[in-house]
Amino acid sequence: MKICFSLKEVAEALSLSPATVQKLVREKTFPEPRLLSGRRVGWLVHEVQAWADTRPVADLLPPENTAARRR
Template sequence: MKALFLSLTEVAEVLTLSTATIQELVREKQFPPPRKLSSCRVGWLLREVEAWAEDRPVSDLPPPPNTGSTKAFRKVLKAADEMHAPKASASIQRGVDQTAEQGNRKPSG
């Protein structure tokens, strides 16, 4: 499942901008504001971030040497996929590990 919302860090990584730049653009009303997800959490709608990126003007400057890396984008997509994948809690995982260990032990005697 594709992530609907991105954190500030994820937005910055996807756009290859700093978090400070994203915050500045929001303050200057040049970037979509975050959405309130809960009483203590905000996030950016992925489609709004993508639309903002698509609306950026085409540059007549040649790209700098570091342009073209998709490593950061892949990292964000992987993190988003992991957020939505079901995970066992740590206590359940410990129980599974302990059960496996007990099954591998030889009876004493």
Template sequence: MIRPFYVDLETVAAIVSLSATSVQKLVREEQFPKPRAVSSRRVAWLVREVEEWAEGRPISDLPPPPNTSRRKPQ
């Protein structure tokens, strides 16, 4: 299997466990890697840069919160 070099907004958001809106906000605030121009009409994130960002995040002393994004059983 070939590992992707680039990922789109929805994929990068899923990789870092954030919403697409949060990723876009962090990019605007220059706290997240900027997307690269893949073509004249398409941008994507370089996987290596996203991994470096994630590995550089501080370690938290807080316990993980309950998963509030999971759908509740009906």
């Protein structure tokens, strides 16, 4: 059972970039990381999940897959 997420894991779990997670922390709209050791921080999984649960339901639908390929 995982207790803490790294920055990369938080970003991946929420489909956000690491820079966006850091911005939300600076804006005090996202849980602050916990000090795990001298130079290591992590986010408690249950705090990240609780934050995600408070997000409003979106009116936007994901874009349709156009099947276009980058060349």
